[in-house]
Amino acid sequence: MDTDALSQSQKDALSQLQTLTNGGDVEVAKSVLESVDWDVQRAAEVIFDNVLPASSPATTMDSNVETFELDDSEQGLFGEHRAGREFRPVDGGFSSALIIRPIRAIITILAIPLYPLFSLIRFILRFLRIPLPNFAPFTLSSLTFPYRSLATGPGRESKAMDPRSVAERWVRELEEETGAVCIGRGHRSRSTGVLAENGNGHGVSSGANASAPGPSMLTARPGAWDPDGHDGEVKFLPDFFLGSYEDFARTCQRDATIGCVILVSEEHDDVAEFKRSTLTDPTFVQLIQDNGILVWGGDIRDRDTWSASQKLQATTYPFVTFIALQPRRAPATANAPAPMLTVLSRHQGPAIPSTSAPTAAQTLTTHLNEQLLPRVTAFLIRVRAQASERERERALRAEQDRAFEQSRKRDKERAEQRAREERLAQEVLRRAVEAEARAIEEQRVKETEARAWQAHRMEWRRWVRRGLMMREPRPGETGRGKTMRVGVRMPDGKRSVRFFGEGDGITALYAYVDSLFIAPEFMQDADPREPPNGNAAGDEGLLAEMEKSGRTPEKWWGFKLVLAYPRKDISWEAEKRLGDVEALKGGGQVVVELVPDSVDVKGKQKQTKVDVDVDSDGYHTEESE
Incomplete structure (x- = not known):
């Protein structure tokens, strides 16, 4: 094949894909890369997972791959740097996959009639709670390429697990293989016997600094430590972040902490x-634990780990890299940009000899103590301090906002209270004005009725003076019975004396007293000759008028007569004679007391109070106050 026409990046991609597939046909590899726009990761997915490439051109980088700056200032300091990309061979090859595909398709078609039987047996076993064997040995995934990062393998479920479950499984397998336990979980299990979790409720392999969504499913493995507190030969592993690589990177960035990525390949x-x-x-x-370094790891046979290896440009395994926030490179005059997650150093290759190998413990410890930690710790502390200051300012602003909101609510409540009080005062004032207006209107109506009644009553007084008030008996007149002398004391203190016959009715006495209330301007000669409203004359007409007005006799007359001493009422009765009044036999002294009318709204007319006095006639009388 002519590869001279390819660019250097295309040649590198072709070389990497051939290394991953242990050689294979160059033309086929080139065609696959061209179909995915020279994206090695997607090309590997097409080959290993039998995924057809998208019809539209794909971007050269996965959208989920974050951008890293690379700090290579420490590269080549420990051990000889291996050139090129060093991948261990895996069983099989790309050419064998081309042969397996048609065989797998034929076997899958032949196995279709057996699917109902397999389903029945699976249902029975599940009902009886018997572990289910794998009844699908001849599926599209059973004969896939033996690269386990993109396929199933021994001890793994056929369906892809979530990154958290994959991480927990890998940590558990690591503990079983090394006979060690994660350090945080080991110490905590001695005291509590439970798996630690961080303050956010996110599970970590030991409950230290890392976090990932959901509770951890790891449990204490017996035999990893002495439950009585004697360590013996107990070995510890770092605390591992249980979650996806994306969550791990975001946690490192959010918490401004150093991250350690450990990638391995069982091949x-x-x-x-x-x-x-x-x-x-x-x-x-202990160095990892003391410095709060967040650790994440996995086997590249798992999809998430293999994707992380591509992002971190791992070339051989085991692979250890340290990442952390670092300031961006920018001109001195420009505003300082936000720091970004940066690869601080890469360490890949064997772990022996223990004093100089790239991934030996002593090499990594020396690198952390003498190179990485002194170089990045001060900046991370400053970043965390700035974040803490921002959080403090945010909390202060939130507290100020809450105080302002509470003050605003109080002011609003006070304003609403004042408005309610003003509305209540206005309502009270309105009701008072309405009540006063009603009172004035009622007073006006009553005064109008009182004036109309006084006018009507004056007409009756004038008629009573003409028609019912009898003249005094003449000397020697005997037709009206024995003459009796009656003295009258008016409410204003005026006295009057008049003679009546014993045969005269009590109406004559009341008519005389009633005539004393007529104003002088009303001349007697001008009094009406007929009762008002055409009523009948005499006591019959008076009774009819009283019933029509709805007043008692005392209120209709407007006064009552009482004997001065001893006090005794002289009530008006129709057709009753003066001689029949026991208190007036032989004459007497009477006092006129006003009776307020119910229609008199002012009620200023009060019953006159009299005190005892003796008039010139020798009768005891009551003086008006």
């Missing part, structure tokens, strides 16, 4: 020694 012979010596080295593990 490499150096991985086993790396796990036993480096990952369980007490000095290295």
